[in-house]
Amino acid sequence: MRITAAQRIQNENRIRAAMDRLLRGEIPPGGGCDIKTLALAAGVDRTAFYGSRPYAHLRTEFEHRLAQLQQAGEVLxxxxxxxxxxxxxxxxxxxxxxxxxxxxxxxxxxxxxxxxxxxxxxxxxxxxRTGHTTDINITRLPSARQKIIGPC
Known part of the structure; x- marks a missing residue:
């Protein structure tokens, strides 16, 4: 069913009002600052925002305004x-x-x-320790436990 020009203008006004609310940060619980929430808040079918549908220009406007706010450092x-x-x-x-x-x-x-x-x-x-025990030139030193006996 086709809508009249008056209904279309009325829908666009509702979409713009919802767009302004979302961009001010008035995001409903469970929603986000996105097209899905915009369509829900405006009471319009989300598919009307895509392709050559009647409100595609409003989606572009919304995304542009959102991008400007994000570039300005505002997180909504x-x-x-x-x-x-x-x-x-x-x-x-x-x-x-x-x-x-x-x-x-x-x-x-x-x-x-x-x-x-x-x-x-x-x-x-x-x-x-083991390799040179048989060498004649090597003298084994006593360990610390043995007492050294020498001239006194």
Whole structure:
């Protein structure tokens, strides 16, 4: 069923009034600052805002005004503000996690190097202790437990 010119003007006025309310931040609960909420608030079918439908120019106007407000730094929709805040927090956490992973990798590498050095030193000590017991030129020193007896 086609609408009359008077009905169309009346619908456009309702849409513009709803548009002004949304852009002032008067967003109904469960809604957002979007075409779906605009159509619902104006009592018009949402599909009338798309393609070559009668109110497509009002959708373009609404999106343009919304973009201008967003460029000016105004955030009308609390959901959008929360999403932006969470995106910023996620980026911060990703950077923190990357830094922590980098630090963990550096510490793991340092620990592995230290363990390798300790193992090599232990092997060298074992080799020195057992390898030269038969050499005549090497004198074994007494351990700290043995008492050294010498001239007094």
């Amino acid at each position: 929709d609390p959901k959008v503000a929360q999403i932006e805040r969470l995106k910023t927090e996620i980026e911060k956490l990703k950077k923190s996690l990357a830094q922590a992973n980098s630090t963990i990798q550096e510490l793991t590498d340092t620990r592995n190097q230290a363990l390798s050095r300790i193992a090599a030193q232990h092997e060298e000590i074992q080799r020195l």
